[in-house]
Amino acid sequence: MNRRNLVLAAPALLAGGVSMGLSGLAWASASTSPGVVRFGQSADMTGENAEHGRDVRAGIVAAFEAASREGGGRGPRFELATLDDAGSAERCVANVKAFAEAGVSALVGLTHGGGTEASMSVIERHQMALIGAATGDMGLRGETSGAAYNTRAGYDLEFKTMVGYARGRELSRVGIVYLEGTAKPNLAAMTTALGSAGLRPVETIALDRNAPSFDAVAARLAAARLDCVLFMAQAAPTAAIIDRLAAARYRGLSYASSMAGPSLATTLAARGHSAILSAVVPRSTADGVGVVQRCRQDLDALGGEIPMSASVLEGYIGGRIAVEAVRGARPRGGAVGRPQLKDSLAGLRTDLGGYAVHFTPGNPNGSKFVELLTLNRYGNLVG
Numbered sequence: 001m002n003r004r005n006l007v008l009a010a011p012a013l014l015a016g017g018v019s020m021g022l023s024g025l026a027w028a029s030a031s032t033s034p035g036v037v038r039f040g041q042s043a044d045m046t047g048e049n050a051e052h053g054r055d056v057r058a059g060i061v062a063a064f065e066a067a068s069r070e071g072g073g074r075g076p077r078f079e080l081a082t083l084d085d086a087g088s089a090e091r092c093v094a095n096v097k098a099f100a101e102a103g104v105s106a107l108v109g110l111t112h113g114g115g116t117e118a119s120m121s122v123i124e125r126h127q128m129a130l131i132g133a134a135t136g137d138m139g140l141r142g143e144t145s146g147a148a149y150n151t152r153a154g155y156d157l158e159f160k161t162m163v164g165y166a167r168g169r170e171l172s173r174v175g176i177v178y179l180e181g182t183a184k185p186n187l188a189a190m191t192t193a194l195g196s197a198g199l200r201p202v203e204t205i206a207l208d209r210n211a212p213s214f215d216a217v218a219a220r221l222a223a224a225r226l227d228c229v230l231f232m233a234q235a236a237p238t239a240a241i242i243d244r245l246a247a248a249r250y251r252g253l254s255y256a257s258s259m260a261g262p263s264l265a266t267t268l269a270a271r272g273h274s275a276i277l278s279a280v281v282p283r284s285t286a287d288g289v290g291v292v293q294r295c296r297q298d299l300d301a302l303g304g305e306i307p308m309s310a311s312v313l314e315g316y317i318g319g320r321i322a323v324e325a326v327r328g329a330r331p332r333g334g335a336v337g338r339p340q341l342k343d344s345l346a347g348l349r350t351d352l353g354g355y356a357v358h359f360t361p362g363n364p365n366g367s368k369f370v371e372l373l374t375l376n377r378y379g380n381l382v383g
Contacts, residue, residue: 036077037326037336039064039131040099042092042119043111045084048236051311052261053111056134057082058306059295059315060109060322066298067323076330078323080108089115093122100126105326106341109318113137114183116148123147127338129345131325132318134311136258136280138185141365149345149364151321151357152280152314155186155232155257159193161370162230162255162278167197171227171253175203177217177241178232182206190230202226207237218244228253235264242273262310269379279371281317282354283381284308290353291317321357321366324350 041060044053057080064078083098085091092115099107100122106129110116113135120140123130130148133140136155140148166174176190194201203224205217218241221229229245229252231238238260245254255276256264262284268275282289285308287296292308295316299306306312328344329336348366349358357366374382 035075036079038079038081038104039106039108039322040095040102040104041080041082041107041109042085042095042099042115043082043109043134044087045082047086049087049111049234049261051263052134053084055306055309055311056109056111056315056318058299059312059317060132060319062295062298062302062306062312063316063319063323065302067320069301076326076336078319078326080319085112085115087112089118092116093119096122100128104128105336105338106131106322108132108322109134109315111135113139113186114181116140117183120147127342129325129338129342131322131345132315134314134318136186137183138189139183142185146362146364147342149321149325149348149359149366151318151366152258153367153370154189154365155259156189156193157368157370158257158278158280159190159230160196161372162257162276163193163197163199165276165372166228166253166255167199172199173202173225173227173252174199175205175221175224175226175229176201176232177205177207177221177229177238179234179237180206180208182232186232190232207233209234209237211237214240215244217241218248221245222248222250226250226252228255231256232259235260235267238264239267239271239273242268242275243271246271246273265373265375265381268375272377272379273375274377275375277373277375277381279310279373280367280369281310281313282369282371283373284310284313285381289355291320291355292353294353317352317355317357320352321345321348321350324348 044050060080068077083095092112096119108131110133116133117139124147132151141154238256242254257278258280282292286292295313325344326336329340346361359366
């Protein structure tokens with residue numbers, strides 16, 4: 001299976017979105033066996049975050065294909081259909097509705113935080129489970145989001161970890177940069193983390209991601225003489241501001257949450273800039289970690305054309321948890337309905353090899369893994 005077939009699946013899917021209906025969906029396999037368990041995914045397959053969406057999907061499919069091969073094919077066949085939302089919350093909601101009506105067993109690996117949050121009423125109404133959304137969105141981690149089974153840490157744990165790091169180094173003058181339209185719970189994750197350490201932001205700036213220039217933002221941050229800037233933004237604006245801060249001889253630290261994605265490290269390394277990066281899965285180069293090694297092996301089994309990345313690994317972890325949930329829901333080989341799958345998830349506890357996911361009734365936040373990585377000016381990541 002080559003990268004085009006695995007990730008893009010069908011040109012019509014990407015061009016037509018949900019308007020074509022589920023007849024245009026391309027499943028990971030053409031199998032029609034009654035042992036097939038089908039999952040749906042809405043993801044950024046086109047647009048500025050397309051690389052992230054495609055990599056998340058690739059990781060899920062690698063996990064599903066490996067699970068389908070186990071036992072000589074005598075177990076269930078795991079299949080994934082993906083609809084492109086192009087980073088649109090409205091399209092994400094429409095995609096989720098289409099999957100609900102098509103009868104998929106559950107959803108996995110949605111990539112748009114706001115769109116996923118807006119879809120929760122549909123998900124809950126249809127008694128579906130949402131597994132491994134590839135976002136730290138705090139709206140998916142509250143009391144009203146019981147159908148969202150999160151396989152990665154949220155922004156609250158990311159910022160608590162970073163603020164603890166800053167506080168331990170007596171970095172008291174902190175600035176916050178976030179995208180305009182950031183959901184209140186996500187912004188609260190930043191300010192609450194600072195408040196718990198007795199800190200208040202010196203500067204708080206909302207970014208217009210479509211602004212022609214970020215010079216004014218960088219100038220404002222540089223003038224504030226900050227010790228640290230916390231970014232909750234995507235890679236392009238974050239890299240642009242860090243670039244301008246470096247030109248202004250900013251001496252403080254720059255911290256980027258997982259919202260920026262792995263592409264930020266590549267961009268900053270090419271420009272010789274340093275930063276502290278938040279990772280919510282193990283490093284993709286850590287082959288001594290079991291889940292990383294297994295992910296790489298399962299990618300290689302698909303032809304070895306998909307490069308390993310944090311986004312691929314995040315999708316793979318979500319896919320592995322979906323597989324474990326199905327196996328727990330059908331101990332005697334029976335059909336897996338949506339309620340049975342949710343019941344299985346509610347008590348699922350597993351270690352995928354250096355990465356634990358533990359769900360308990362009333363607490364669907366399965367992982368607390370957060371690691372801070374230092375990107376030095378030579379382009380090396382140091383944990």
